[in-house]
Amino acid sequence: MIPVTKPFLPSLTAFQSYVESIWTRQWLTNNGPLVNEFEREMKNHLNLSNFLFVTNGTVALQMAIHALDLKGEIITTPFSFVATTSSIVWQGCKPVFVDIDSETLNIDVTQIEAAITPYTTAILATHVFGNPCDIEAIEAIAKRNRLKVIYDAAHCFGVNYNGKSIFSYGDVSITSFHATKLFHTIEGGGIFTKNEHLLDKINVMRNFGYSGTDTFSEVGTNAKNSEVHAAMGLCNLKHIDEILENRRELYNFYKEHLSDCDLQFQVIQTNTDFNYSYFPVIFESEEAMLDCKLQLEKRSIFCRRYFYPSLSALPYINKKDMPICDSIAKRIMCLPMYHTLSKIDRALIVQIIIDTQQSFIRNRIAIQALESTSDPIVTAI
Numbered sequence: 001m002i003p004v005t006k007p008f009l010p011s012l013t014a015f016q017s018y019v020e021s022i023w024t025r026q027w028l029t030n031n032g033p034l035v036n037e038f039e040r041e042m043k044n045h046l047n048l049s050n051f052l053f054v055t056n057g058t059v060a061l062q063m064a065i066h067a068l069d070l071k072g073e074i075i076t077t078p079f080s081f082v083a084t085t086s087s088i089v090w091q092g093c094k095p096v097f098v099d100i101d102s103e104t105l106n107i108d109v110t111q112i113e114a115a116i117t118p119y120t121t122a123i124l125a126t127h128v129f130g131n132p133c134d135i136e137a138i139e140a141i142a143k144r145n146r147l148k149v150i151y152d153a154a155h156c157f158g159v160n161y162n163g164k165s166i167f168s169y170g171d172v173s174i175t176s177f178h179a180t181k182l183f184h185t186i187e188g189g190g191i192f193t194k195n196e197h198l199l200d201k202i203n204v205m206r207n208f209g210y211s212g213t214d215t216f217s218e219v220g221t222n223a224k225n226s227e228v229h230a231a232m233g234l235c236n237l238k239h240i241d242e243i244l245e246n247r248r249e250l251y252n253f254y255k256e257h258l259s260d261c262d263l264q265f266q267v268i269q270t271n272t273d274f275n276y277s278y279f280p281v282i283f284e285s286e287e288a289m290l291d292c293k294l295q296l297e298k299r300s301i302f303c304r305r306y307f308y309p310s311l312s313a314l315p316y317i318n319k320k321d322m323p324i325c326d327s328i329a330k331r332i333m334c335l336p337m338y339h340t341l342s343k344i345d346r347a348l349i350v351q352i353i354i355d356t357q358q359s360f361i362r363n364r365i366a367i368q369a370l371e372s373t374s375d376p377i378v379t380a381i
């Protein structure tokens, strides 16, 4: 069976030696030494001074919205994981969708200003599949309209934009270290902000609002992460170059072999060091995508419709047509991407896709010929 993803696993011995140190100290959570070490190493690795390790990316989003004290409407993308929208609603704000760009799959910056109202307080944009948004345009719009900017950078570990970590942009950036992501801590998330005051506030918020023994300065929640999760992060961080290199190879293999297939690929932003973490393919129709997905499933290869459905179709959202997103969400799927995907399996995946696409196109041409022909014999069939 070939699933769409498998978590990266470091050597068991490396993980065990961290676990033994946890046993020796008997310190499992609450700002322990491994959490501190992980935060330090992460800041070094990313060359950033402000990072907080939290329980997951969803809580990171919720805390970002809460800490910025956002109210009213938040402009966001309908093409993302459900947590991007649900976090806005969870915090009592209203998501206002702006359609996406059909090539980058990120929020279409040319449509943002038309969606701003007197109630708008922020833009929450996702760097979809690790592809940086049009950051300059978003910052300019935010400045002109006095809006805050949060980036959902859950897919972005290893991405640099203009030579800096992608996590350094926006008022706040968040990421996810969930097991399905390129870099993971089993469960986990990160919050990044240049604003020291905001960072202190979120630091207090993630620990119930404790600002000292028996003092609470904020409404808090419990978003601290544990020593065991930090241990997994420390192990995996040692392999990050190898993980990124492996993804790049796999991505380029897919791209090269599928280039003649009449499929559309995501266009990556310029000035980007990309992480190649997903391989989304967009078919000409939902029917073509489903046909290909089925042929792969017959050989126990499981792709994922990601992201589907469009978030504008969520039951707790006022329905609004997002023509580009609605159309792409129906036609897109992500191919298997994981560290241990073998060369033989990669080749099998592309072969099945090529064969299915060819027979799909042959059928279409035959049907078109039938429909357009005036030859009485063919028409009679």
Ligand SMILES: *Cc1c(COP(=O)(O)O)cnc(C)c1O
Pocket (backbone or CB within 6 Å): 055, 056, 057, 058, 059, 080, 081, 083, 084, 126, 152, 154, 155, 175, 176, 177, 178, 188, 189
């Ligand atoms: C995974 C993901 C999240 C949520 O992260 P968790 O750590 O799983 O809570 C949020 N946004 C996007 C775009 C994601 O892919």
